[in-house]
Amino acid sequence: MTSRFSRRWVSCTHNGCQNSASQTAEHGVNPLSSTPGIDNRPAHAFPAALVAALREARHVVLLSGAGVSAESGVPTFRDAMTGLWSRFDPAELATPEAFERDPELVWGWYEWRRMRALQAQPNPAHLAIAGMSDHLPQLTLVTQNVDDLHERAGSDTVIHLHGSLHQPRCATCGRSHAFPDEMPNEPEGGRRLPPPRCTRCRGLIRPGVVWFGESLPEGAFYQAQEAAENCDLLISVGTSSLVYPAAGLPHLAKAHGSQLIQINPQPTNLDGHATWNVVGAAGQILPALVAAAWGSTRAQYHPGGLPACADDSQ
Numbered sequence: 001m002t003s004r005f006s007r008r009w010v011s012c013t014h015n016g017c018q019n020s021a022s023q024t025a026e027h028g029v030n031p032l033s034s035t036p037g038i039d040n041r042p043a044h045a046f047p048a049a050l051v052a053a054l055r056e057a058r059h060v061v062l063l064s065g066a067g068v069s070a071e072s073g074v075p076t077f078r079d080a081m082t083g084l085w086s087r088f089d090p091a092e093l094a095t096p097e098a099f100e101r102d103p104e105l106v107w108g109w110y111e112w113r114r115m116r117a118l119q120a121q122p123n124p125a126h127l128a129i130a131g132m133s134d135h136l137p138q139l140t141l142v143t144q145n146v147d148d149l150h151e152r153a154g155s156d157t158v159i160h161l162h163g164s165l166h167q168p169r170c171a172t173c174g175r176s177h178a179f180p181d182e183m184p185n186e187p188e189g190g191r192r193l194p195p196p197r198c199t200r201c202r203g204l205i206r207p208g209v210v211w212f213g214e215s216l217p218e219g220a221f222y223q224a225q226e227a228a229e230n231c232d233l234l235i236s237v238g239t240s241s242l243v244y245p246a247a248g249l250p251h252l253a254k255a256h257g258s259q260l261i262q263i264n265p266q267p268t269n270l271d272g273h274a275t276w277n278v279v280g281a282a283g284q285i286l287p288a289l290v291a292a293a294w295g296s297t298r299a300q301y302h303p304g305g306l307p308a309c310a311d312d313s314q
Helices: 021-026 048-056 066-070 083-087 096-101 103-119 124-132 149-153 218-230 246-255 282-294
Strands: 009-011 033-035 060-064 139-143 158-160 233-237 259-264 276-279 308-310
Touching (some): 048 259, 060 218, 158 218
Parallel strands (some): 233 259
């Protein structure tokens, strides 16, 4: 890594941040020390220019990915599956062809996923993102996640690029379908489950997510593009920056003059394009960043009082 990028790296080596010493050395990241018992993150824990960019921004776009939900225990496509699901590649279940071929298998998998998402609770990253809206003139939250953790954390308006587990619709006529109020009660090992039928046309109800090979919801992606073109700061959190067209939004924002902050425990394709790369778990970094910008206490977002990490070298 060149010095141009290494000067702009900030890392967190607390155990919860999931980045190893070997990774930080390999990618030119200055390791930080962990300081137990500190609830207020000092402003110098991040580069002053980064904190100022957030504090002075008029319109921030925050793009969240699977890594944010994973910190709440929501399984990702990379996680090892058990029981029935261990016999299938999750990417092969998330297609229109799979639903047409075996709707009971696909519906059972998505009901299991919906149950796991509903069992999860918003983590400090979700809460910090919701808290940002109290300080910013405009915050546009764009997520690739299909759960409702952002909403349950208090974010009022969320643009769901990949749809939602909680908004199924008819595969034939497109009519929306309402789930019962109770949480799904699916066996952990999984099972085949017949999909409900549409009350209008008797077609099969399908999950309300965007499958591989399908287009993003036109309205949602248009809103996300418009926000990216008009923001002065885009924060990419917990996303691999591999899945397009969502991965193109930071590049679109940068092309229109926005600065970019990337928060991720692992290197991504966005590393060389971001103004600042902050290495660590979203649930550790985002509360600390909010505290640095606006003086919020870490306890507000992290009742457990996890240790803070500070970087005095910037």
